[in-house]
Structures are given as structure tokens and as C-alpha cells.
Amino acid sequence: MKLKRSGRIGALIKILCDNPNQIFTLSYFTNKFNAAKSSISEDIVVAKKIMEDLELGKIETISGAAGGVKYIPFISAEDTKIVLEEICEKLKDTNRIIPGSFLYMADIIYNPSIVRKLGNIFATKFVDEKIDYVITVETKGIPIALMTANVLNVPLIILRRDSKVTEGSTVSINYVSGSTGKIQAMSISKRAIKHGSKVIVIDDFMKAGGTAKGMIDMMREFEADVKGIGVVIATKEPKDKIVKDYIPLLILDEVNEAKGSINIYPNKDLI
Template sequence: MDKLHRNERIGALIKILSDNPNKIFTLNYFTDLFNAAKSTISEDIVIVKKIMEKFSFGEVETISGAAGGVKYTPVSSMNNAKKFVKELCTKLMSPERIIPGGFIYMTDVIYSPDTVAVIGEILATQFVSLEPDYVLTVETKGIPVALMTARALNIPLLIVRRDSKVTEGSTVSINYVSGSTRRIQTMSLSKRSIKKNTKSIFIDDFMKAGGTAHGIIELMKEFENEVVGIGVLIETKEPRHKLVNSYVSLLTLDEVDEEKGKINIQPSRLFI
């Protein structure tokens, strides 16, 4: 390859790093790719780091040592996260979203790639320092949020099933009590999906009383896996006492008044 100009290398660096969050690239990888000296690549990386910081696009970290290099983490700044969450609240409070039974129509939000990618980055920012090995979720509506969180962290996504599937081989199943309905439910996960002595975070779209999250914690004990964080898109204000002590939510749902056509949803305490 012919030698590239600096602006061409900068553009390529940003593209490669942002497409591969939390993946470490060695300097040798870029010297070979761009046909440039290590000192030149190091200078380019400093420029990329300043650009990312200036526009709050995330963090570029250089790692020293034999296995070192550079990696990009799509960290969401608090100001950007607050702005996004407030706009999301406004969107979700539209009376047209009320569904009979006191529910909110959210399918368009959860399955919008642009929207859910930002949600995933905000949640990933809360847990990146815990260095989890896996992202867990329960089928089905939590999958897009969990998938984008896993992508931002560059770790595998594991989907816990309500019913075991033949295609997943031998599974571990537990019964747990739903926090809201107090009904006994079942969840299962393939035996070969998780390595022992690892860490995970649980990501879901909605939390009412926390029964599902509590069930996930109990299931992971069977795999010798520690759930080090819990994150949800929306939590309900009531009941105030959840079955899990520590979790992160982006939005808090106070009430859905069908008669008045009113939805009261606010940014969570994380943004206060």
C-alpha cells in the first residue's frame, strides 16, 4: 500500500476503532496496515484521542506492555446521556402510546437501531469498569438493549430462556417467584454457555419488582458466575422495594392513567 496522508490515517483509525469497541489493536497492526513507522502511528493515536474527547465520542486508551496497543471504549458522557434520556421521556409520554391494561407501546423504541445503540452505550458506561465477561438477558424484549450493551463492551450476549430448547443441548433450569405476580416461573440456560469463575451483568428492558433479576442471580450461582451489575431501560416507581438491592435504570415510570390519557415517566435517579 502506498503511504497515506495523516488525515487519511486519522479517518481510518477512527473507523477501525469505533467499529471494534474494547478490542485491543497492537501498534504493529497499524504500522503494517498503513505502511508507517510506530512513532507516526503513536502521533496519529494522540490526535484521535483528542478528537474523541473533544466531541465526547468515547475514550481511546493506550495500553503499555508486550500485549499492549490501543483500544476504543464508547463511553457516554453524562451530559449527552441526560439529553438523550430527556428526549426519550418526551417521546414515551405521548398519550397515543397507552395500551389497554395500563401498558406503554415501546416496540418502535426497543427495535430502533439508532435509539437502542445509544441506550446500550449508556448502560455499558455504567458497567465497563467492572470488566464483566458476559451480558445476560431474558427473552425476548430485552434482547436488543442487551445486544447493544454487549457490543459496546465487546463481550458475548447470553439469552436465558423461559423454556429450554433442544438446539441448546443440556441446560440448567431453576424455578423463581415473579416479584410482581408472585407466580412461579422457570428460566434455563445451556450448560456450555458460561465458564466457571466469571462475571456477568444482567440487562433488561423493564423492571417492576425485580423478580426476574433476582432469578438470574440465583441461576448464575449454578454456573459459579457472579452477577456484578444489573441495568434496565425502565423501572416502575412502585413497588419501591425491589427484590434486588443494586441496579441501574435510565427511566422511572410513575403512572399510566388510561382515563386521562397521561403517562408520567421521568429520568431515573442516575441523572438527578
């Protein structure tokens, strides 16, 4: 089958965008589209320009033996602002207040159309770190961590609360929850992470930072280098958290059950 230029460009964009941060050789497309290398090269130039003009991400050409072309998703500060403000609006609904001044947010952080955007925001922040894994701990952070890993095209590692018989030899650590003071455990299969890897930590919520600190301690067991920490929501207080250098998407100032008020806003550094 012979495709016209517009057909080739459409299909090329589709294939690249379905597989973010994955390198495709020119031969892959010359075979698939039954076209000459020169035509594909021209198609890539056009595709690049479309993506840049419409701020839909970046198509990058890599030269050399392992070379080819890949798509790097990107979300602009402007679009980040729109996404985060929309989520804040949803979270400000006082029907979300749960006894104990908690905020119901499972419907937001499990919604694929929302978490894929949040994953895109984290990936845009961390893409230059060239990481090997995204790390999270069960359960609520998993969807966002997976979508971040998907965009960065790296495996996701899920730390478990208990060690499981199906995981083989595990490494377990205890850590102190910064907000409750309770001792908790996390564990992971010894074979899950290669020693000396570069990782980022993604979670849904940070109060004092004890869980994030636990994940960092666990990474030390694998001599892994934590290149960044991203959380969807960080509480404003305590200001001094156990971990430094984390990137929150949203800041939760207050959930007041008595007054029926919620104060949450986007991280101003991102928008």
C-alpha cells in the same frame, strides 16, 4: 498505498470505533497503513486528543507484550440527559396506552438508533467492572443487552423461557414473578457460561424485580459474580423491589388509562 496523516487518523478512528474495547497492536496499523511506528504513535496522540476534545469517547494505549491501543466509548451525563429526555417525550404519547394500563414501547426498545445509545449508557456505567458476559432473558431486553455487550466487547447470553433441544444439557430454574406471583421458568445451556465469570444483567423493564432475581439465581448455578443490573424502565412502585442495586434509565411513575396520562422521567442519578 501510502496515506497522509489526515487519512491515517481518519482510518484509525474508524477501525477503533467499529471495534470498541478491542486491543489493536501498533503493528496492525503500521502494516495496514504502510507507515512507520513513530508516525502511527503520533497519529494515536492526535486521535486521542480529538476524541477527548469532542467528548466522543477515549482512546487508551496499553503497554507491554499484549499491548496496543483501544477505543472505549463514553457518553457524557449531558448527552445521557438528552437521550433519556427524548425517549421520555416519545413514551409520554398517550396513544401508547394499551388496555390494562400498559405502555406500548416495542418501537422504542427495538429501534437500533435508540438502543445503541442506551447500550452506550449502560456500558459507560459498567465498563470498569471488567465483565465477561452480558446476561438477559428473552425477548424484549435482547436488543439493548446486545448493544451493551457490543460496546463492552463481551458475549451476550440469552436465558430462554423453555429449554430447547438445540442447546444440549441445560440448567433450568423456576422463579416467582414479583408482580403477578406466577411461577415461571428460565433455562440456559450448561456450556453457555464459564464458571466463576463476572457478569451484568440487562433487561428492558422491572416492576417487582422477580425476573432479575431469577437471573441472579441462575448465575449462582454457574458461580458467577453479578457486578450490576441495568434496566431501561423501572416502575416507581413497589419501591422495595426484590433486588437491590439496580440501575434504571427511566422511572415509570404512572400509566393512567382512565385519565389518559403517563408520568415517566429519567433516573436523576444519571444526568
